[in-house]
Amino acid sequence: MESDFEETGVSFVKELFRKWNDISLIKRIVVGLVIGAILGVFFPNVELLTLLGSLFVSALKAVAPILVFFLVISALANARSDGSMKTVVVLYAISTLVAALVAVAASFLFPLTLTLTDAVEQASPSGIGEVLTTVIMNVVDNPVNALVNANYVGILAWAAVLGIALRIASESTKGVFTSISDAVSQVVRWVISFAPFGILGLVYTSVSTSGLEIFTEYGQLLLVLVGCMIFIALVANPLIVFLSIRKNPYPLVLRCLKDSGITAFFTRSSAANIPVNMELCRKLGLDKDNYSVSIPLGATINMAGAAVTIAVMTMAAANTLGIAVDLPTAVILCVLAAVSACGASGVAGGSLLLIPLACSLFGIGNDIAMQVVAIGFIIGVIQDSCETGLNSSSDVLFTATAEYRTWNKEGRSYKAGAFIEKSDPAEEAKAFD
Template sequence: MKNLFVKWNQISLVKRIVIGIIAGLILALIVPTAASWVSIFGSLFVGALKAVAPVLVLFLVMHAISVHKSGTKTNMKAILGLYAIGTLLAGAVAVAVSFMFPVTLTLTTGAEGLSPPEGIVEVLETLLFNIVANPVNALLNANYLGILMWAVVLGLALKNANQNTKDVLGSFSDAITKVVQWVINLAPLGIMGLVFDAIVTTGFSALLVYGKLVLILVGCMLFIALVVNPLIVYVYIRRNPYPIVFKVLKDSGITAFFTRSSAANIPVNMKLCEELGLDEDTYAVSIPLGATINMAGAAVTIAVLTLATVHTLGIEVDFVTALLLTVVAAVSAAGASGVAGGSLLLIPLACSLFGVPNDIAMQVVGVGFIIGVVQDSCETALNSSSDVLFTATAEYAKERKEGKVVTVKS
């Protein structure tokens, strides 16, 4: 048994995940009722990720800032700029594609009881209050903006602490990272349960009904991952961007696709940054920060579903309003993790730009929940892989400015 366990762990995580997917499909198609216990593995897996990810972000950022030496240069300003550019361009691509390939929806229910924000002011207000939230409540509610703020403040306060205290923080960070790695190693079992539950509960029919919408969403995200992001990287480093693009998609994007959590994917991204030889002082902060605010996938979801609603209702859209939607989608996406319901719950806000009634907009949120098994996975994969991509891009761009030979590792 021990030898079998060792051999299983020697198989790459991606291959083990594929085995989990196949097992979930087989059980769902052959014995959907007799194997109903399988779904508990998916619930336990998601629950474990949700439990450990907030604590991970707190300790990683707090430790990284506390040990940062004054005068040490980082690329955070450039990385933040890349995060903003990437998210804004993602919104613009989604708007353009939605006009090129308009989608109409068969509206549904399924989002009753949710309370979307009523305007951009309320979104900004929510973000501000999330930032200053009680740290215990922030951890309990997975309020990553609040967690990030407290991590930064405590990290700055601990900069003058003695080395023993910083070593303890480092040990806690390493321990929690190890716990997350253990949970991710259980991904094949968890994904088997999630796949089984998705097929038994909704079947393939629900996805087929909204097939065109799913294709638009996935198509936009693939275009951003394979065309827009590489163009951004090329502009900064003037080298072939695809070696690094494919590496982050393979080593970060695939894992994030199945875990569906940017925060839980932080240890994977940190390890990848280390493999790429990036500056630890930079990526120790940029990766947890990116998991909170770098949300290109969310911008795509908000823009595409909003314009699908508009096309369904036959509302004419002028250029200025479309441009405004791009900005609203980008700003809202950056704060999606700090708003209950994530990116889907911000759709009514974007719909309000076109005068769409709230009850109709909430039906579109229901559609989002139906296709969420595909939409959310692709969204997370794009978001998380971009964190590493833009962190590496900023460092390579810095080397280029200093006259060094830029070596893009693959």
């Protein structure tokens, strides 16, 4: 009798898990988001709920370096180049530069001033040379140290070298690395399946500790920053995609924002979102040899959101001090912001600590610039979340765009999760779903 009861209990749990997994991951995340917000308002300071978010982000950050390392090795060892990677890098560069241009233009249309009071004592790069030096030194970092500290520039470099060296290895040796990368990818899927609980914890922590006051004091600055990022996500990036593939870009854009941007918004870490992006690329039917390299590369250099932050905050500092910014200087700021953004991952503190570098273009001293950085930390709850969401979702967007561009040349069409041969006009009309 007791055995029958246990079997019934096990069957009930299995059925419950099956029904839970049958629900769309995004719907589950939305449920977690709503519950987390409600609990954060009515039941603050519950450590167990905070722990859920910390565990989820920590798990993603822990598995991401290993995932990138083995995926890149496997991809390069078995590489079949189709020119997509070159296109991806070009799209990353164009998007980041366009983001800087949009940010500077918005700053001219909606000039902002800041209330500068207290300085922040933090080390910031003194020039573009220091940023580039940091990136180069990260390339030649000890491989074990790179994995331990999640130095993705170093991880990419060592994985690329080992992957190229393994191209002459036997098929059985290459197969070992392929099996390892597949195993790590499966672990990633297990971690992502807990995303609803992780998002619940992250939203709970934000609501219970930050409150709403922080969103009103610098509301105008946030409106310009977030407005620029929304414009890039929904106008500029889709235009770049359309010019590349000559098809309606919005189904793909919205899919990337939904499946990648939402999790990146709450984790606030491009590195932590690498496994999420890898899984989305798999669902989109993209070539693993391409996205296993382009996604971690994008987390390192595709920084449109960072370019927006650097440009808007620098222009606000210049306006506050009454510095007139002419057109040639504005163009130089755009280029500097774009280049600096690409090096943001190599600087402790990310995009905010690159603001003094851009401010130096206008002769603004470090003491004033660091006060601007302080404001950046105050609004970082929203600014950094939106920035990461834009950066990370566009990694998948441009990876898919580059591959779809190749598919167009080969006469193939595609939809979310697969592609179809271009033959039936009815199927062609349903290329995107």
